[in-house]
Amino acid sequence: MSWIYFVDLFGTLVFSISGVITAIHKKFDLVGTLVIGFVTAIGGGTIRDLLIGRTPVGWLNDRNYFIAILGGYIVAYLFRARILGLRRSMFLFDTIGIGLFTVLGIDVSLSYGLNIEICLLMGVISACFGGVLRDVLTNEIPLIFRKEIYASACLIGGVVYLVLLQYIENENVAIVGSIVTVIVIRYLSVKNSWSLNFRFPS
Amino acid sequence: MSWIYFVDLFGTLVFSISGVITAIHKKFDLVGTLVIGFVTAIGGGTIRDLLIGRTPVGWLNDRNYFIAILGGYIVAYLFRARILGLRRSMFLFDTIGIGLFTVLGIDVSLSYGLNIEICLLMGVISACFGGVLRDVLTNEIPLIFRKEIYASACLIGGVVYLVLLQYIENENVAIVGSIVTVIVIRYLSVKNSWSLNFRFPS
Amino acid sequence: MSWIYFVDLFGTLVFSISGVITAIHKKFDLVGTLVIGFVTAIGGGTIRDLLIGRTPVGWLNDRNYFIAILGGYIVAYLFRARILGLRRSMFLFDTIGIGLFTVLGIDVSLSYGLNIEICLLMGVISACFGGVLRDVLTNEIPLIFRKEIYASACLIGGVVYLVLLQYIENENVAIVGSIVTVIVIRYLSVKNSWSLNFRFPS
Secondary structure, eight states, rough: OHHHHHHHHHHHHHHHHHHHHHHHHTTTTHHHHHHHHHHHHHHHOOOHHHHTTSSGGGGGGGGHHHHHHHHHHHHHHHHHHHHHHHHHHHHHHHHHHHHHHHHHHHHHHHHOOOOHHHHHHHHHHHHHHHHHHHHHHHOOOOOGTTTTTTTTHHHHHHHHHHHHHHHOOOOOHHHHHHHHHHHHHHHHHHHHTTTOOOOOOO | OOOHHHHHHHHHHHHHHHHHHHHHHTTOOHHHHOOOOOOOOHHHHHHHHHTTTSSOOOGGGGGHHHHHHHHHHHHHHHHHHHHHHTTHHHHHHHHHHHHHHHHHHHHHHHHOOOOOHHHHHHHHHHHHHHHHHHHTTTTTTOGGGGTOOOOOHHHHHHHHHHHHHHOOHHHOOOOOOOHHHHHHHHHHHTTTTTTOOOOOOO | HHHHHHHHEEEEHHHHHHHHHHHHHHHHOOOHHHHHHHHHHHHHHHHHHHHHTOOSOGGGGGGGHHHHHHHHHHHHTHHHHHHTTHHHHHHHHHHHHHHHHHHHHHHHHHHTTTTTHHHHHHHHHHHHHHHHHHOOOHHHOOOGGGGGGGGHHHHHHHHHHHHHHHOOOOOHHHHEEEEEEEEHHHHHHHTTTOOOOOOOOO
């Protein structure tokens, strides 16, 4: 499982960077940006853990998540200008992150014996609600509700994961397949300006 | 208890509809509206469960709540135009819902041996905080804090429930008495444009 | 420990006053102001308790916190005009409150065997997130992220507490030393218009 653990920490670091950059743009101070980095990185998994009763929540007992978040904070400040130029890489890392967070959220929920549709929901919550909390705390309408195929990509990635797990029975293959699915969906959606804001005519 | 269970599911469905309609008005996409429907429907009970340590929270282990929320989501999209015309019925269903959610919240809290005033508070939280979360996520100041006798109706309905339970010792009568109280208060308040925005002169 | 308990209740009352006053300014109704008073007073400790798995959360089983919050609510309405004139005293009480909440948050977390940096974080959360929730519910960008050395003062006060506890081994001295530190930092920061909004040139 060790490669998963490292990708998880890496996803945490990337989410922390994304939160800190957002907060810098909002002119938050040094402590405020740190808080937003934290919340973005661990918010989704924390809500999942609270809902399923897994307390103390995971990151409290593993110093490495703390270090990953601090690392993201420092990287965000040091390479702020350059990170904006690396938008494409950040997008990729972020998408790998949400794909993996979805899968890990599903796994944790499965291990708690929850129904399959609840596990899927928990996967999406794990991946998306860090960003939702970031947007609530910076007084924005959460982005994922409006402008991006974000939650939908996680949902489909989660379904792919469960299907692969069922029929191929190799967790690594299922994880990679799921993450690739999320990447492809988000890549196509951005390239083609898709969005799910389908609305019935009023 | 089975009629209570069905009314509870029905309240969940109505709350889901109310959340989805709000989110459609805010131009959320298909996933965003679903999330808001979910949060509106189970937010209050979830916060109550987290506070009193009842995890995994109730709806995680009962598929019917999931189905009720999805049902509300579909109904909201299919009959969106007509629902706005049914404002009066929606108001009635919504009011029955918050009345019942108040009573159920009090019951759960009583079964955890909490003080009577905390049980009342938990009842109000169960009924109102789904709507509060909906408003926070759609970047509005929560409605119940400003424009409606909403939380107050729940509070009074909760007191009526506890009094009836004490003196009549018939739970069904106490529940119905409490819900009728909530309906009457809200009906009178809307009819007479009451509101509790009593303020001392500055 | 009894003086700590009374200062804790007093801090709860002061936080309740601050929340109610904020909500009155936002033209919330009588129930809305009460909810904001509650959330401001117990929000930080509640989030801490949820994260570390200490449920039911502390204030549910101790009627005195309920009374302290109601007391703050009544005081806020009765002496509203005068409280604004007592800004200096309120600032002092509020600062004593966050200092003590930081220390109590650290203590609770230490008793759960958490890592030292997590305990510090929990101290800051205990002291600051009541105010964060207040600002989110009143649709403001949380103040502590932008305009005041607030979280930073708690962080430094927390470090002072841990150092004193380690080397002097007298809890009362450590608590007082920590609170005095928080007061001095906030006093100096307001007097000199410090703020941590240090930003790299764009």
